[in-house]
Amino acid sequence: MKIRSADFVMSNSNVTKAPQERMPEYAFIGRSNVGKSSLINMLMERKDLAKISGKPxxxxLINHFKINDEWFLVDLPGYGYAKVSKKKRTIFQFFIENYFKEREQLVCTFVLIDSRHDPQKIDLEFMKFLGENQIPFCIAFTKADKLGSSKLNKQITSYKKKLLNTWETLPKSFITSSSTGLGREEFLDFIDGVNED
Ligand code: GTP
Ligand code: MG
Known part of the structure; x- marks a missing residue:
């Protein structure tokens, strides 16, 4: 898929105020600092469409980006960041949960997992929440450039194997690096396919 336009539309904490157009929407979720905003920039070949930071x-907020005037990408706050106050965490959880439960345009969610990490409780719980709410999701392994190729393959094979302890079938997954552009084409081709369904 060729990206002709990628425009920031709005940020908000209330899903009912999100764009009303009935266009397919793809959301990026995962732990703080896993690389959600960076992956959006990499896919769109833009340096700072989504704001990134070294600090989790x-x-x-819920950030909507309109792509090619045909579909939306949504950048969400990360979960699992201990330094956010408990009150703020509860508010985040509330609006993130609401987003997933209410957003009818959402066609697929990408759960981002740092390629270097073993399965963590918070990610498994989030995938369970998506499953329980019948929200289709894929996994995007991020920061693949941080591991050598044999370590990377080993780590991802082991991650998938562990997922099979709780899931009967594996979700589709992508291996990505926002530094090298790895996975970009496969990712965009997948979205193109879903948009056409
Ligand atoms: P929150 O918005 O805080 O939840 O974080 P996020 O998941 O959006 O992460 P963000 O894209 O802001 O990236 C966090 C840090 O990881 C930044 O310092 C990025 O430069 C770095 N980073 C993200 N993706 C990659 C990658 O593929 N490779 C490498 N080497 N670094 C990356
Ligand atoms: Mg971010």
Whole structure:
């Protein structure tokens, strides 16, 4: 898929105020600092369409980006960041949960997982929440450039194997690096396919 346009539309904490157009929407979720905003920039070949930071907790709202005037990408706040106050965490959880439960345009969610990490409780719980709410999702392994290729393959094979302890079938997954552009074409081809369905 060729990206002809990628425009920031709005940020908000209330899903009912999100864009009303009935266009397919793809959301990026995962732990703080896993690389959600960076992956959006990499896919769109834009440096700072989505705001990124070395410090976790950068993205704090639901951010809509309109792509090719045909579909939306949504950058969400990360979960699992201990330094966010408990009150703020509860508010985040509330609006993120609401987003997933209410957003009818959402066609697929990408759960981002750092390629270097073993399955963590918070990610498994989030995938369970998506499953329980019948929200289709894929996994995007991020920061693949941080591991050598044999370590990377080993780590991802082991991650998938562990997922099979709780899931009967594996979700589709992508291996990505926002530094090298790895996975970009496969990712965009997948979205193109879903948009056409
Ligand atoms: P929050 O908005 O805080 O939840 O974080 P996020 O998941 O949006 O992460 P963000 O894209 O802001 O990236 C966090 C840090 O990881 C930044 O310092 C990025 O430069 C770095 N980073 C993201 N993706 C990659 C990658 O593929 N490779 C490498 N080497 N670094 C990356
Ligand atoms: Mg972010």
């Amino acid at each position: 907790g950068k993205t704090q």
